[in-house]
Amino acid sequence: MKFAFVTCVQIGLSCMEAIYEIDGNLDLIISIPDEKAKKKSGRIYVDDFASKYNIPVVKSNHINDEIIINTIKEYNIDWLFIIGWSQIASKEVIEAPNLGAIGAHPTLLPVGRGRAAIPWAIIKGLDKTGVSFFKMDEGVDTGLILGQEEIPIGENEISTTLYNKVNLAHEILIKKLYQGLIEGKVEGYTQDETKATYWDGRKPKDGEIFETMKMDEVDRLVRATTKPYPGAFFIKDGKKIIIWKGIKSNSRRSSNIEFEINLEDGYYYGLNYEVLDK
CATH class of the missing domain: 3.10.25.10 (Formyl transferase, C-terminal domain)
Known part of the structure; x- marks a missing residue:
């Protein structure tokens, strides 16, 4: 089974490292050019990691660029992880891998679809949040849930510590999910639309x-x-x-x-x- 990863942020890098901690393997990494989004929160560069494990890298300005779609098909990717990526993937990208694309969102979906999930969880005074992995469809954070990890929010929680908790939850979940995908044991379930909420982006x-x-x-x-x-x-x-x-x-x-x-x-x-x- 072949896996590819799309990321340009620390949480994505942590997920890739977690896969290799359980002796997993990636066949392709997709990211953005080094000169792009330098001030993005958590911005990282994938080259050192890719070089360490001899993983091919392709970089493009947008996830929906033709080169990305063609490369996914060329490498015969089965599952495509898209983690910490602000651009919305098109239907063509989602359907490019053989089995599907998997996204992650730092809330307990369907609560908190949208953007700025970590700041909003604190601003809204929530006592818990989480991380959800889901099979991507054409909606925003609307696909079948493949796994969730709950995260408690302390009374005096700050975004720095919550970011670290979210990062760790991603690592825990992706190890479970990766192994489940290899073994063919992952079953998704539909989100409850009656509980869905949307959080706007923040500037x-x-x-x-x-x-x-x-x-x-x-x-x-x-x-x-x-x-x-x-x-x-x-x-x-x-x-x-x-x-x-x-x-x-x-x-x-x-x-x-x-x-x-x-x-x-x-x-x-x-x-x-x-x-x-x-």
Whole structure:
């Protein structure tokens, strides 16, 4: 059975490494050119990994480019993994492998279809999330579920630690799934459309803090957008203050070290912040 992998982010690389940890094998890696999406969260380059295991690599600007479709067919790929890839694969790409394409999404589908799953889970105040592997169809995160791993979200969880949890859940799931595919024991099940929700994409500007916000709202925003994301920020005196870590308080502090934001129901203090020109 032949497998190919499409990725350009750390979670995808971790999945490929996990496959080789169980003595698996990949027959092709597809990625984007090195000069593209350099600031993408979690961006990695596949060349060292591919060289280590002597895996052919093809790079193209878009997953739906003809060269990608032709290469999948040329290598007679059975299963195509598409992990951490923001471009939507066309019907032609999904149907190019002999048995299908498999996607992964960092929520417990059908909850949280769409984008920015890790920040949204914290912003929405959820107490759990997860990772879902699914057989791709023409919808967005709508295919048959092939496996899920639940992830608890701590009260003070930040995107950095949740990203690591999501990464580990991908590794655990792909080992199970890869072995199941080899043995022909994977059975998918249909998503419950009555429980489906969709989360929009997020841009750096969505991290702006306003004094009209509540303390809890600001705290979730800071925790959700800290590294590896662009960070929550506040504009003051023509400066952009990015707050990477903060604390909420009902009282004013006298310390000059912390950056203070006066909110409707209290104060928020930047314990780790960066001041930039707007």
